[in-house]
Amino acid sequence: MGSDKAKSxxxxxxxxxxxxxxxxxxxxFWTILVVGLLVWSIHVEAKNVLEQARVEARAIWxxxxxxxxxxxxxxxxxVRSERMAPNPYLKSKDRDKRTTDGMALTMANPAYMTxxxxxxxxxxxxxxIINRIVSAKYLNPANKPDGWEQKGLLAFAGGVKEVSELSxxxxxxxxxxxxxxxxxxxxxxxxxxxxxxxxxxRGGISVAVPMAPYDKIESASxxxxxxxxxxxxxxxxxxILFFYRRIQNKQLLIxxxxxxxxxxxxxxEKRVEERTRELEENRQMLMEIVDNxxxxxxxxxxxxxxxxxxxxxxxxxxxxxxxELRTPLNSIIGFSSILHDEWVGPVxxxxxENLAIVxxxxxxxxxxxxxxxxxxxxxAGKIESLPEEFDLHDxxxxxxxxxxxxxxxxxxxxxVPAFSQTLYTDRHRLLQCxxxxxxxxxxxxxxxxxxxxxxxxxxxxTGPEEQAVEITVADTGIGIRAEDQARMFQPFVRLLSxxxxxxxxTGLGLYLSRKLAREILHGExxxxxxxxxxxxxxxxxxxxxx
Amino acid sequence: xxxxxxxxxxxxxxxxITYALExxxxxxxxxxxxxxxxxxxxRVRPFFIIMDINLPGIDGLEATRQIRSSxxxxxxxxxxxxxxxxxxxxxxxxxxxxxxxxxKPIDPLTIIDQIxxxxxxxx
Numbered sequence: 001m002g003s004d005k006a007k008s009x010x011x012x013x014x015x016x017x018x019x020x021x022x023x024x025x026x027x028x029f030w031t032i033l034v035v036g037l038l039v040w041s042i043h044v045e046a047k048n049v050l051e052q053a054r055v056e057a058r059a060i061w062x063x064x065x066x067x068x069x070x071x072x073x074x075x076x077x078x079v080r081s082e083r084m085a086p087n088p089y090l091k092s093k094d095r096d097k098r099t100t101d102g103m104a105l106t107m108a109n110p111a112y113m114t115x116x117x118x119x120x121x122x123x124x125x126x127x128x129i130i131n132r133i134v135s136a137k138y139l140n141p142a143n144k145p146d147g148w149e150q151k152g153l154l155a156f157a158g159g160v161k162e163v164s165e166l167s168x169x170x171x172x173x174x175x176x177x178x179x180x181x182x183x184x185x186x187x188x189x190x191x192x193x194x195x196x197x198x199x200x201x202r203g204g205i206s207v208a209v210p211m212a213p214y215d216k217i218e219s220a221s222x223x224x225x226x227x228x229x230x231x232x233x234x235x236x237x238x239x240i241l242f243f244y245r246r247i248q249n250k251q252l253l254i255x256x257x258x259x260x261x262x263x264x265x266x267x268x269e270k271r272v273e274e275r276t277r278e279l280e281e282n283r284q285m286l287m288e289i290v291d292n293x294x295x296x297x298x299x300x301x302x303x304x305x306x307x308x309x310x311x312x313x314x315x316x317x318x319x320x321x322x323x324e325l326r327t328p329l330n331s332i333i334g335f336s337s338i339l340h341d342e343w344v345g346p347v348x349x350x351x352x353e354n355l356a357i358v359x360x361x362x363x364x365x366x367x368x369x370x371x372x373x374x375x376x377x378x379x380a381g382k383i384e385s386l387p388e389e390f391d392l393h394d395x396x397x398x399x400x401x402x403x404x405x406x407x408x409x410x411x412x413x414x415x416v417p418a419f420s421q422t423l424y425t426d427r428h429r430l431l432q433c434x435x436x437x438x439x440x441x442x443x444x445x446x447x448x449x450x451x452x453x454x455x456x457x458x459x460x461x462t463g464p465e466e467q468a469v470e471i472t473v474a475d476t477g478i479g480i481r482a483e484d485q486a487r488m489f490q491p492f493v494r495l496l497s498x499x500x501x502x503x504x505x506t507g508l509g510l511y512l513s514r515k516l517a518r519e520i521l522h523g524e525x526x527x528x529x530x531x532x533x534x535x536x537x538x539x540x541x542x543x544x545x546x
Numbered sequence: 547x548x549x550x551x552x553x554x555x556x557x558x559x560x561x562x563i564t565y566a567l568e569x570x571x572x573x574x575x576x577x578x579x580x581x582x583x584x585x586x587x588x589r590v591r592p593f594f595i596i597m598d599i600n601l602p603g604i605d606g607l608e609a610t611r612q613i614r615s616s617x618x619x620x621x622x623x624x625x626x627x628x629x630x631x632x633x634x635x636x637x638x639x640x641x642x643x644x645x646x647x648x649x650k651p652i653d654p655l656t657i658i659d660q661i662x663x664x665x666x667x668x669x
Contacts, residue, residue, distance in 0.1 A: 326650055
């Protein structure tokens with residue numbers, strides 16, 4: 001984290017110095033530009049000024065020449081000798097003249113006049129404007145050209161029309177201009193003997209214009225320019241600074257937000273890291289859980305397989321038990337039965353009785369086996385119902401026929417109603433229940449009557465239009481004591497008759513019947529009893545099995 | 547005298563049912579397996595056949611189908627006897643071609659009447 005902050009500051013610093021560099025560079029460029037322009041302007045100004053001086057010089061020169069020309073054209077001008085001393089260098093016979101009234105006159109030749117005027121000009125200006133008239137073939141030594149003028153004269157000979165230079169005269173700055181004097185016809189009057197021809201360079205006039213006023217102008221102008229340029233430079237730098245500041249500020253803002261962003265990023269990264277770690281932990285836990293689950297699932301699957309195997313074995317057991325137990329019983333019951341009925345030959349009373357015992361026990365064993373198998377089937381959930389349509393009366397007749405023997409033996413009366421009713425339910429199981437109730441009734445009734453009652457009742461539980469049938473077996477038997485009534489439907493409960501004789505029965509009949517009634521026939525078996533007077537057992541089932 | 551074929555592998559059961567059939571006046575032909583019984587049935591064409599479903603080798607259902615699909619079949623009633631009484635047995639048995647179905651143990655005193663009732667004979 002620390003390195004991140006330092007790193008960002010470094011980057012920021014670079015950025016800042018970058019802007020600074022940029023600003024400085026711009027400022028430097030601006031300065032160079034301004035300075036350059038200033039220098040150039042100064043240079044141009046200097047040239048202008050110089051040219052102005054030249055213009056002045058030229059004007060003066062032209063004036064000089066014009067006055068000289070006039071004098072030349074006049075052929076010379078006479079002036080009072082008292083004013084002007086005669087020119088010793090003038091070798092003309094017309095030089096001195098006297099007027100008729102005695103005034104002494106002397107000729108002022110162009111050069112002589114020019115020089116005097118030059119002197120005046122010189123004195124009239126401060127600093128003095130210095131004019132000179134020179135020639136290579138000078139007659140007056142004062143007209144001897146100096147070094148510069150000599151060079152100029154040579155240039156004139158080559159065709160150059162003007163030379164000028166800046167120089168110092170008497171310690172002051174001057175612009176010297178030198179232009180040629182060309183020989184005209186008038187010049188030949190006096191100078192012809194020197195060998196000139198018209199058009200030759202006779203010499204030159206140099207004009208030295210003091211630069212002081214021009215320098216003054218120049219410096220004033222330069223001061224002005226400097227000021228303006230300085231101002232401009234100042235404004236420029238100011239603008240640069242201003243914008244630099246603004247950019248810097250913007251920069252700072254950016255850097256700030258960058259910094260914030262970096263911080264945020266870092267914190268986000270940290271959080272992501274944390275979350276990732278958490279997720280990884282969770283994932284690992286999940287993996288462990290999944291592994292556990294897989295283990296458990298495998299265990300469950302194995303257990304399930306074992307259970308299914310057990311189920312299968314149970315079913316097989318029940319099935320094979322059915323078969324294995326019933327097969328020998330078939331023979332026991334069958335053979336004792338036919339022997340008892342004298343199919344194979346006569347039997348005496350005692351033999352008959354013995355055989356009867358074998359038969360009875362065989363049947364009892366069979367019943368027991370059947371009941372036990374039935375109970376185990378019900379417990380195993382292996383009973384399925386086979387509903388069919390049948391008439392109740394037929395079923396009751398069948399049940400009746402199966403208990404007929406015992407009824408007759410005991411001398412009991414049986415009443416069955418002539419009641420025809422179509423039922424749709426498991427006939428076999430209903431028969432089983434009815435038979436159970438009937439045989440119980442017969443077993444526990446010594447004298448009197450067994451009545452079967454049938455009644456239809458509405459059955460709203462099954463459906464709005466549905467009905468249930470109530471089949472009641474009522475006997476005038478010994479009844480059931482109140483404390484025994486609760487136990488009646490429990491398995492392996494057998495009651496003793498009044499004579500305390502062992503009543504044949506498995507003790508499973510009512511238990512099984514009730515289970516069948518409830519679970520297969522979707523009904524119920526109930527009972528009422530009065531000890532000593534008799535009992536009533538009622539099966540109630542829907543007319544149509546749902 | 548009408549012939550009746552009994553296909554039953556258990557000798558005790560066979561003996562018992564034979565008693566009942568002979569007492570009712572039938573001549574009894576016996577076979578201890580489907581392999582023995584089927585050709586016998588086709589050859590003799592008995593009045594009816596009592597078929598034990600739980601036979602070794604080919605079971606009673608298969609034997610029934612074989613007899614039913616033979617050209618000499620006609621309409622010999624086949625009565626199935628079974629000791630299992632599992633669900634769907636009744637349907638399987640009827641589908642294979644049996645006319646009636648009785649569960650063991652059979653009562654020798656009443657079995658003949660029951661059979662007659664099932665195949666529609668009144669005596």
